[in-house]
Amino acid sequence: MANPKGLWPKPNLNLRKEIRVYENEFAKLREELSDVEFAVDELITSPDQIEGLKGKLKDVDGILVIHFSLGIMPILEELLAVGVPTIVFAVPYSGHDWTRYGALRNQKLGEKMECMLTSDYKQLAAAIRPFRAIHHLREAKILNNTDNFPSEYAESIKSKFGTEIKQITLEQVLDAYNAVDNNEAKAEADRWINEAVEVVEPSREEIIKSCKLALAFENLLAEEDATVMTVDCYGSMYRKLPAYPCIGFTRLNNMGLGGICESDLQSAMTHIIFQGLAGRPGFISDPTMDVSDNSIDLAHCLGATKMDGPDKPACPYKIRTIMERQQGAVTQVKMDIGRKVTQALLVGTDLLLYFTGEITDTPDTDRGCRTKITVKLDGDAEKLWKNWSSGLHRQTCYGDISKDLERLCRFKGIKIVNEAV
DSSP states (O other): OOOTTOOSSOTTOOHHHHHHHHHHHHHHTTTTTTTOOOSOOOOOOSTHHHHTTHHHHTTOSOEEEEOOSSOOHHHHHHHHTTOOOEEEEEOTTSOGGGGGHHHHHTSGGGTTEEEEEOSOTTHHHHHHHHHHHHHHHHHOEEEEEOSSOOHHHHHHHHHHHOOEEEEEOHHHHHHHHHHSOHHHHHHHHHHHHHHSSEEOSOOHHHHHHHHHHHHHHHHHHHHHTOSEEEEOTTTTTTTTSSSOSHHHHHHHHHTTSEEEGGGOHHHHHHHHHHHHHHSOOOEEEEEEEEGGGTEEEEEESOOOSOTTOTTSOOOOEEEEEETTTTEEEEEEEOOOTTOEEEEEEEETTTEEEEEEEEEEEOOOOSSSOSEEEEEEESSOHHHHHHHOOSOSOEEEEESOOHHHHHHHHHHHTOEEEETTO
16 A cells, blocks of 8 residues: 655655565565465555455455555555455554554454554564464364264354364264275374384274274365364263274374364364464363462373474374373374463354463373473463363464464454463
8 A cells, every 4th residue: 555645754655666675575475375365466556446456355365455655544444444354564664654553443444454563574474374264264174073063053153254063973983984994004003103202001903993093084074175073082972983083183183184182162163273373283281280380281192293283393202092091092292392382262252262381391290191281371370270261171382373363363353361361
C-alpha cells in the first residue's frame, strides 16, 4: 500500500525500488514459504483498486499488507471491509499511519487486523503462520476410533474451523490391520529396533504388532484423505485392538501428520494448530508441579522423536512398555535440554490456554510416564496451578510460539489466556 503523494518517508519515494527490496527478502524466505501461494501480488495506491480485487480475495486464507508510505488509511479501511484476516507489515519510517492502528484494531472494522511494526524482514514469514494454521484447520480431517463419538463437539468444530472429525469403528481398524503385509510390519519393526538406543521390556513380537498397527493407521488416513488419527485406547477400545497405538502415533507425528492419545480431540485440534504455526508436532502430557523450582514436569509414555519436524534430526529414544499398564511398546524420547517450549490446549472452540518455559531436564525415573521433560516456567508456578482448568492433558511443542497463537486467536475469535500469568 502506498500513497504516491505521501511525504513520508520522503516525497520522491521510488515505489518500484521498494517492491524490489521486498522481493529480495521474500526470496531469502523461499524455503519457509514454499507452501504459500500469493494469489494477489499488487501495488495498491487507491481505495478504488480494492473493488476489482474482491473476487480474488474472498477465497484466500489471509492478506499480508506491506505499508510503504504516509496516507494509506483509506486503502486499508477498504481492504479490511473485505472481512479476511489481515496483517499489516510496516518497517520504521513507513509513515505515521501506525498511530491509528491500535484504535482501528479495537473497532468492528479492525477485528480481523493484526500489525507487525518491525525492521526484521524475517517476520514476513511469521506473518504468514496464522494464515497457514487457518488453512490447515480447514483442510484437516481427524479419524476418531471410538464407540463414544462426541457428535455435538464435532459439529461445533466443523462450523468454527472447517475441521472434519469422523468416527472410525473397531472393525475398520481391524480390517486395515489384517490387510498389512506381515513382512512389511517386520521390516518396520526392525527399523524402530535398530534406531533405538535400547529396547528395554517389549519383545520383538510386540513391536511387530505395534508396527503393523502403525502401517494400518497410515493406510486408513490415506483412504480417508485424513491427517490425524486418534484412538479411545483407555476407554471403548481398551484391549480390543491387537496392539497399543503408541508407536503408530509417534510414526504419524514424525511424518508431519498426527497421532493423538486417548481420543483427546482437544489435543488433536491443538496439534493441528502447532503444525500450522510451527511445522512441529505436539507432545501430549500428564503434568505434575514443582512450585519449589518454579517448574512443571510434563510426562506421557508416548513421545514424538522428531520434535523439530519431519525433515529434522530425531531425538534419541528407547522402546519401553506403557508404564501404568506394563504392556505394549512406546518410544521413551529424550528431548533437547535448553529448548524453549509452548504448552497449550484449545478448549472447545472459543478458548486457548497456554504457558511457556524452557526444558531443564529429561528425567529417566521409574515414576510417572516414560517420556518426561522438566520445564522451568517463564511465568509463575503458583499462578499456574491455581489457574489450571479443563482437565489434565495439554500439548507441548518446541519454541515460544505465543505471538503466533495470539495472532491466530485474534483472527478466529478465540480468547487466549496465559495460565502462568
